[in-house]
Amino acid sequence: MWLVANALAGAVLAVAAQPLLAIQSFYVFYDIYVAALVAGCAFGLAQWLALRPYFRDVRLWAPATIAASLISWSLGLMFAGVTFGFGGWLGGAFSAAAQTVLLAMSARNDDLSLRLSFLWVPASVIGGAVFYFCYWGALGAASPDTHSALTPFGWILVGSLGYTVVTVPFVAVLVAVAGRKPAPKALLSTL
Secondary structure, eight states, X not given: OHHHHHHHHHXXXXXXXXXXXXXXXXXXXXXXXXXXXXXXXXXXXHHHHHHTTTOTXXXXXXXXXXXXXXXXXXXXXXXXXXXTTTTGGGGHHHHHHHHHHHHHHHTTTOHHXXXXXXXXXXXXXXXXXXXXXXXXXXXXXXXXXXXXXXXHHHHHHHHHHHHHHHHHHHHHHHHHHHHSOOOOHHHHHHO
C-alpha cells in the first residue's frame, strides 16, 4: 500500500508541477511554494491513507505533512542556495521530524514502536534526498536546451519511487511491530 500511495502521489505531483517546471521566471519562489503545497497535499493524503489502517493516531499526518512541506521546501531552497544546489535535500528533515512526532505519539505505551519511530528521520531524509535530486533532474529536463533521457514527469515519478524504496523497509517493520500481539500479562509481570 505504501508503494502504491507514494507512486500515485508522485504522479499527481508530476502532472501538477508540469506548468511550474516549464516557467523559468521571476516568480520562482511562488512556483516553489505552489509545488511544496501540491507535494504536501499529494504525499500527505496518500501516506495517511496507507498508514491509517495500522496506526490509530496518525490522523494529523496529512495536515502536518502539508504544513511541514511548505517549511521543508523553504529550508531546502535556502540550503540549496548556500550549497549551490547540493544541500537542498536537508530541508526534508523538518517534515521528517514532524512526522516522527506523530509516529511516536501513535506508539502509545509500546516501547519498541516508540524507539523504532525515531528511525523515520534518517529513512525519510535519505528518501527525501533521492526525491530532491530527481526533482532537480526534472527542473533540468524542463529546460528547452537540455536533452535528458527522462521527461520531467519521469524524473518526478522516479524520485517518488526512490523515496518509497528507501522508506518502505522502515514502514514494513513499523507496521509489523504495530500489528504484533502484546505479550501476556503473566509473562510481563515475571520479567
